[in-house]
Each structure stands twice: as structure tokens, then as C-alpha cells.
Amino acid sequence: MRVSYAEMAAVLTDVLNRRGFDPPRAQRCAELFADTDRDGVYTHGVERFRRFIRTIENGVVDVQARPRRVAAHGALERWDGCGGPGNLNAHASMARAIALAQANGIGCVALANTNHWMRGGTYGWQAADAGVIGLCWTNTLANVPPWGAAEPRIGNNPLIVAVPRAAGHIVLDIAMSQFSVGALQSYAARGERLPVAGGYDGDGHLSTDPAAIDATRRLLPIGFWKGSGLAVLLDAAAATLAGGRATHEIPTEPERESSLSQVFIAIDPAPLGGPQHIADAIVDHLHATPPGDGAVRYPGERTLETRRRNLAEGIPVRESTWNWVTSL
Amino acid sequence: MRVSYAEMAAVLTDVLNRRGFDPPRAQRCAELFADTDRDGVYTHGVERFRRFIRTIENGVVDVQARPRRVAAHGALERWDGCGGPGNLNAHASMARAIALAQANGIGCVALANTNHWMRGGTYGWQAADAGVIGLCWTNTLANVPPWGAAEPRIGNNPLIVAVPRAAGHIVLDIAMSQFSVGALQSYAARGERLPVAGGYDGDGHLSTDPAAIDATRRLLPIGFWKGSGLAVLLDAAAATLAGGRATHEIPTEPERESSLSQVFIAIDPAPLGGPQHIADAIVDHLHATPPGDGAVRYPGERTLETRRRNLAEGIPVRESTWNWVTSL
Known part of the structure; x- marks a missing residue:
């Protein structure tokens, strides 16, 4: 319907x-x-x-809790999410980062003790709608094995980057695992194989069988060792800046996932002046690519x-x- | 020797x-x-x-040229690399971003018209040695096909993230292709296969044969569509902030690669106070992971x-x- x-x-x-x-x-x-x-x-x-x-x-989300600023230095602020609704906390944090960027060129809000922000891309669109470049990420519960191991110890820590463009913002929202657990389950429910390897099966081989990967919990980081390393860095930067919890301290039961650490950065290029339509030219050039297996889209187009x-x-x-x- | x-x-x-x-x-x-x-x-x-x-x-690098600031707004500055040596320009830019971060909590230098910065990780180590979190990236000539296409139109745009730690900084330096052209050629010269798929062979299949991939020039982005999208965003953000060239405007002959756009961000967590040793605890937890195929290292350990x-x-x-x- x-x-x-x-x-x-x-x-x-x-x-x-x-x-x-x-x-x-x-x-x-x-x-x-x-x-x-x-x-x-x-x-x-x-x-x-x-x-x-x-x-x-279950008490993980306190509907009345509002974020409060606990430390600040210039264009960098640390906020406590106080266990409030994750999407409201994240939206308020990006709004504050945008205001800091409008005043200082760049602004950063680090948020501790918050809950799942739902769709991370939301805060990229929010920044781009305000005419600024947005960059934000969150840590998560441990759901991916670090490169070289079989046990989930790193988060899939989504990363969002957004560049504003009048004809349609360029917005990327990617987790550090090739597929989420939810995506694996969706493929399995439809009886489909993954389009590319998404993790390891019970024999330790790379696999496109979503049920086999869901059973081992050995999700594949994007770019193998590269996405594993990026997940570690995003976690370390978020927890350090927020003064909050790192992935290894976050409850591993999905409905108990809480006390996340997040970073919201906004950068306002407008006061610098200079050439316009740089992002438009990039999109035009991508669209003019001779297609191989499919059409070439820019992130956010679909x-x-x-x-x-x-x-x-x-x-x-x-x-x-x-x-x-x-x-x- | x-x-x-x-x-x-x-x-x-x-x-x-x-x-x-x-x-x-x-x-x-x-x-x-x-x-x-x-x-x-x-x-x-x-x-x-x-x-x-x-x-x-060949005149691409002007040994006498020094970077000059062309625009500024608070903690955000735009510099012109004036075609000088890429590593000197990048080092000066990160040094300036660190100074801006020490004054404002966070600082950003966008650099246009520069040359190849050689090892990107250098500027991550530089930030971490100064006790701040570093984040920087560059665009490059077109050397990777965007997802859905066969022709190289996006750069492999290395991304560096660094978090300081007394016992050894956590530093990641990753290009958006799974392997560089240079790495493919090294594997081929040693007669070795790649450890994981690195691109497409002449039949359009994913391959671990470095010579076959080098022949098609169809390098694989990390995480397939994800690394392709991130390369587009890094290019768009760098060119927009620097007011400089995007990948599609950069000469494609390696020894003519010039007029790159780069971004250097530094964030100083020290004035915010709060818990110490967050990065240490993350490293300790990683080291305690039961090994699967190998030992678990943190980025920068090796x-x-x-x-x-x-x-x-x-x-x-x-x-x-x-x-x-x-x-x-």
C-alpha cells in the first residue's frame, strides 16, 4: 500500500x-x-x-531527554545526548555544527551518550540543504570482525559525506560492512544471493550466500583490511572527541544498543568565494561516462x-x- | 642494501x-x-x-613556489599551492590546519593547484604527532572506473585519518581503489596473484590476476559502489573547498598529473578535557581479539x-x- x-x-x-x-x-x-x-x-x-x-x-530511549553542551572550544563543541531519541539528538547536533560553520567557516559537534540515529544520510541532506558540506559518522555495537579475526569486535560505523548542489545534492551514506545484517536477512527472505561477496561461510570462504554469512556473523568490511581500519579510526575519533563510549563498551544486544558516540562536521565554502558549479561539472562528467554493466549515477541521485x-x-x-x- | x-x-x-x-x-x-x-x-x-x-x-613542479593564502573565514582557509612541490605544500597545509585547530578547536585548510603529495599518511602522522586528530584527502587523476562503468573517470583519492596515542598513533592511509596501479605491477613483477579481487579481467569478471587487471585498467573500488561513491564525494568536497580542479580536469598522464585539490582538517580534543586513554582501550580490545586467519593489528601498528x-x-x-x- x-x-x-x-x-x-x-x-x-x-x-x-x-x-x-x-x-x-x-x-x-x-x-x-x-x-x-x-x-x-x-x-x-x-x-x-x-x-x-x-x-x-525498555528505557534505552528517554523521550524527554534533550542534548546539552558539556564543553566547548571555539568551533568545536562536545554535547551529551543524555540518552534521548537518537534522531532528534543527531539532528540538533548537525544543526549546531551548521551554525558553527556559518560563524567560523567550519564547525564540529561531538555527541556522546546518544542512541541510534536511524538513517545517517538524513544529517548529510540536512547539511547540504543548508548549503554547507557535511561530514558525520557514528559508532555502533560490534557487528563486524576486524581484519584477521573471526569474532565481531568493530562496528559498521556509518559514514556520511554530503556536498550541496542546486540540482540535487551529492550525498553518500555508507556503513563499513559491505552489507548490513538487515540487508543479509532481506536477501535471504527473498531467496536471493548477494550481488558480491558479503562475508564468510562456515568453511571460512568468501560467500554470496546471505544465510551462511548471517550464521557465521563474519560480515565483510568494505575493501577488506581498508574498511576494517576505517571503522577503527571512526570509532576512535568519535569516542575521543565526544568523551564517550567506544564500540567495545556498547551493549551488543540490538535493542540495548545505547551510549553511542557521534561526530558532526559542517564546512561552509560560500564565504571563500571562487568558482561555482564545481559539483555540477563533476556530475555532468560522471553522467557522460560510457556505461559498462549499468548506468553511472552520482551518490544521492536515486x-x-x-x-x-x-x-x-x-x-x-x-x-x-x-x-x-x-x-x- | x-x-x-x-x-x-x-x-x-x-x-x-x-x-x-x-x-x-x-x-x-x-x-x-x-x-x-x-x-x-x-x-x-x-x-x-x-x-x-x-x-x-618537465616543469610540473616549481621548486621555488610556496603556498599562499587566497581566502579565509574563521577556522577555514583556502590556499593556492602555486604548483610547488606537493609534499612541502601538504606539510605546510596540515601545519596551518593544526595551528587553526589549536586556536579554534577545529581547523581546515583547502589547497588548490598543488602536486602529488607522495605518501598521504605523512600528514596524518604529522597531526597525531602534534596531539590532534587529523583528517585529510586528495583528489588524483582519473584511474578507477566509477561503479557501473568500464572507463576510468574517478580518482583513487587517498583518505587519511589519524588519532593520537602516546603508545603509537592510530593512522590509516587508504586509496579508494583496492590496489594501486603500482601495487598491481609489483604483484605482476613477482609473479604473484592478488590476495583478493582487485579489478576486472578482459572478460569482465572479477580477477586476482594483476596483469589482466592492469591491461583492462578496470581497478576495483573498495566496497564496489561504496568506494566509488566515496571517491566522488572526496573529489567534490576537495575541489569545492579549494576552488580548484576536480579529477576530470586533471591531466591523465602520470608525469603530467598536476593542479590537485586537497583538504586538511585538524581537531584538537585536549581543551575539551574528559576521559583519557580512550584510544588505548580500543587498541587493547583489538589486540585481545581471538585471531582468525592472522593477528589483529591497529592501523599504524606495522x-x-x-x-x-x-x-x-x-x-x-x-x-x-x-x-x-x-x-x-
Whole structure:
């Protein structure tokens, strides 16, 4: 079934109001979920709302908690997320980084003690919508083995980079594992193989069998040793700047994942002046590439196409999921 | 053969003095090359010096040119590399970013019109040695096909992240291709297969045959579509902030590669206070991982081991290369 953006946002806002959110925060939180489905990231929108509600019920998420600044030096600030809703904390942190960038050219907010930010790309789009370059990342619970090991000890630590562009921002949102556990389960449920190797099977061989990888929990980092190393660095930088927890200190049960550390950086190129349309020329050159196996897209291009379609035709939602949401 | 660090630096300094460098710049440039061999990155040290000299001779590198600031807003600055030596420009830019971070918590220098920075990791070690977190990247000539295409149109755009740690900094230096062209050629010369797929063969299949990949020029981005997307974002951010050239505007002949755009970010966590030894605890936890196929190392660990050995025993150099250098 399809639900209009306005209806989805209104229904979710209503649910959150009844869960104790202050009205403006209920609306913002609901819109961040609806934006995610509108943009086609269906794993992290309404489908994820069920787990979000459970983390309110189990006390991981404190709906009333707001982030507070605990230290600052110039354009660098450290905030405590106080265990509040992860998407509201992250949105407030990127908003603050943008304000710092507008005042100082570049700004950085490091956020400790926060919860899952849902779709990380949200905060890249937020920065680009404000006309600035955005760069943010989070640590996560341990869900990937470091290179050379079989046991999950590093997070898949999503990294987001966004460059604004009038005709459509360039926005990348990538985890350090080639596929998420959720993606493996989606492929397995559809009876499909992965398009490329996503981890190791029970014999220790690289595999495209999602069920075999899910069984070993040996997800593959992007670029093998490279993504493993980048996950370590993102964790070390986030925990150090936030003065918060590192991956090895985060509860490993998904619905208990909490006390995450995140970094939000915004850079405002406008006051520097200089040539315009650099990002446009990059996109034009990519689009002019002779295609090999498929069309060449820039990161964010498909998101924008999906957004336009979903705003026009309504957002696809599983009927069982929507029935559950409207029964809350 | 092995050459002491002091001898290597002195010989290279002498060569550069006779090529027209001012004495302090000759010494710094020579040390940056010697540091690279000392740390075991043999592809980008003395072995690379031959190409560096040729780029002086062909006019790509102007030994007298110094970077100059062309725009600034708070903690964000734009510099013009003026076609000077790439490693000197990059070192000066990271030094400036560190100073900006010490004053403002975070600092960013975007550098246009510069040349190949040789080993990117150098500037990560530089930041960490100053006690700050470093993040820098460069664009390059087009040497990797974007995901979905067969023709090289994106750069392998190395990304460096460094977190300081008293017992040994955590430093990552990764290109967006799984292997560099130089690495492919090294494997091919030794008659070895790649340890993991590094690109496509002539039939369009993923391959571990370095010669077959070198023939198609279809290098594989790390994480397939993910590394391809990250390369696009790093290029767009660097060219936009620097007001400089993007990959598609950079000459594709290696010895004509010039007018690169780079970004140097430093973040100083010290004034924020808070918990110490976060990076130590991450390293300790990694080291305690039960090994799978090999030992678990943190990024930079091997570098430090190699550095200690090479300082004690001398730096390994190919005799033919060293004979050529000393004949200059």
C-alpha cells in the first residue's frame, strides 16, 4: 500500500505525542522517520519504528531527554545526548555544527551518550540543504570482525559525506560492512544471493550466500583490511572527541544498543568565494561516462528520484506494518 | 642494501639543493621522502624520487613556489599551492590546519593547484604527532572506473585519518581503489596473484590476476559502489573547498598529473578535557581479539614496527635506485 507523506508524518506524530514527546519534538521525530521512507530507505523508516518504540518501552530511549553542551572550544563543541531519541539528538547536533560553520567557516559537534540515529544520510541532506558540506559518522555495537579475526569486535560505523548542489545534492551514506545484517536477512527472505561477496561461510570462504554469512556473523568490511581500519579510526575519533563510549563498551544486544558516540562536521565554502558549479561539472562528467554493466549515477541521485515519486504517488509501506502503526 | 636515515636524508637534501630548492625546504622535502622509506612505504619514498625529479624537469613542479593564502573565514582557509612541490605544500597545509585547530578547536585548510603529495599518511602522522586528530584527502587523476562503468573517470583519492596515542598513533592511509596501479605491477613483477579481487579481467569478471587487471585498467573500488561513491564525494568536497580542479580536469598522464585539490582538517580534543586513554582501550580490545586467519593489528601498528627496525638497522633500498640517487 501507499501512504501520503502528510498522513505518515501525522500518524507518527500522534503516536509520539501519546508516548510523552513534547509536541514540537514529536513532530520533528515523526518527520525524520517519514523523510527516511519518502527517500526510499525503507529499512530505517516506519519498518524501524517498531524497534524504536520498544527502546522507549525498555528505557534505552528517554523521550524527554534533550542534548546539552558539556564543553566547548571555539568551533568545536562536545554535547551529551543524555540518552534521548537518537534522531532528534543527531539532528540538533548537525544543526549546531551548521551554525558553527556559518560563524567560523567550519564547525564540529561531538555527541556522546546518544542512541541510534536511524538513517545517517538524513544529517548529510540536512547539511547540504543548508548549503554547507557535511561530514558525520557514528559508532555502533560490534557487528563486524576486524581484519584477521573471526569474532565481531568493530562496528559498521556509518559514514556520511554530503556536498550541496542546486540540482540535487551529492550525498553518500555508507556503513563499513559491505552489507548490513538487515540487508543479509532481506536477501535471504527473498531467496536471493548477494550481488558480491558479503562475508564468510562456515568453511571460512568468501560467500554470496546471505544465510551462511548471517550464521557465521563474519560480515565483510568494505575493501577488506581498508574498511576494517576505517571503522577503527571512526570509532576512535568519535569516542575521543565526544568523551564517550567506544564500540567495545556498547551493549551488543540490538535493542540495548545505547551510549553511542557521534561526530558532526559542517564546512561552509560560500564565504571563500571562487568558482561555482564545481559539483555540477563533476556530475555532468560522471553522467557522460560510457556505461559498462549499468548506468553511472552520482551518490544521492536515486534518492532524489525516489523522493519525487513517493511524494507524488505516496510512500510504499507494508500493510501489516502500517496497520500496526495505526493501532498504536 | 640498507642506508641509514641520516645518510638518506643528507643525500636527498644535497640533490634538492642542487636542483634549486632553498636550503630549509630542501631539507624538509628530503626528510619527507626519507620518512616514507623509514616507515616502510617503499613505493612512495626514494623509489618515487625518480618521478619527482622528472616532474621538476618537465616543469610540473616549481621548486621555488610556496603556498599562499587566497581566502579565509574563521577556522577555514583556502590556499593556492602555486604548483610547488606537493609534499612541502601538504606539510605546510596540515601545519596551518593544526595551528587553526589549536586556536579554534577545529581547523581546515583547502589547497588548490598543488602536486602529488607522495605518501598521504605523512600528514596524518604529522597531526597525531602534534596531539590532534587529523583528517585529510586528495583528489588524483582519473584511474578507477566509477561503479557501473568500464572507463576510468574517478580518482583513487587517498583518505587519511589519524588519532593520537602516546603508545603509537592510530593512522590509516587508504586509496579508494583496492590496489594501486603500482601495487598491481609489483604483484605482476613477482609473479604473484592478488590476495583478493582487485579489478576486472578482459572478460569482465572479477580477477586476482594483476596483469589482466592492469591491461583492462578496470581497478576495483573498495566496497564496489561504496568506494566509488566515496571517491566522488572526496573529489567534490576537495575541489569545492579549494576552488580548484576536480579529477576530470586533471591531466591523465602520470608525469603530467598536476593542479590537485586537497583538504586538511585538524581537531584538537585536549581543551575539551574528559576521559583519557580512550584510544588505548580500543587498541587493547583489538589486540585481545581471538585471531582468525592472522593477528589483529591497529592501523599504524606495522608502520611503527617498521620504523623502529629501519632506524636501528638502516632503511632497505634497491641498490640500483640508490646508485642512481647518489649519481644525481
